[in-house]
Amino acid sequence: MRNEILARRGITVLPDILANAGGVTVSYFEWVQNQEGLLWDSDEVNLRLRRSWSVLSHEMVETMRKHHVPTRAGANDSRGETASQRPR
Secondary structure, eight states: OHHHHHHHTTOOOOOHHHHTHHHHHHHHHHHHHHHHTOOOOHHHHHHHHHHHHHHHHHHHHHHHHHHTOOHHHHTBOTTSOBGGGSOO
């Protein structure tokens, strides 16, 4: 019901799965750096995060348009897999 009210008011709600994806992605970046003996500065981490986020958000919007669904459904594909879980 809350989502419908917000939608009628033109307010877009970012799905929690994508809102949390940034922290999970940065944790993965830290793991990669540790495994590979790398050290990225904050600019590099932010650049990689922006690239990742851009792909995820475009996939969500494309799914929303294609299937005429709200943001939460747009963040999931037909297999029930979230955009952030898809292999890159």
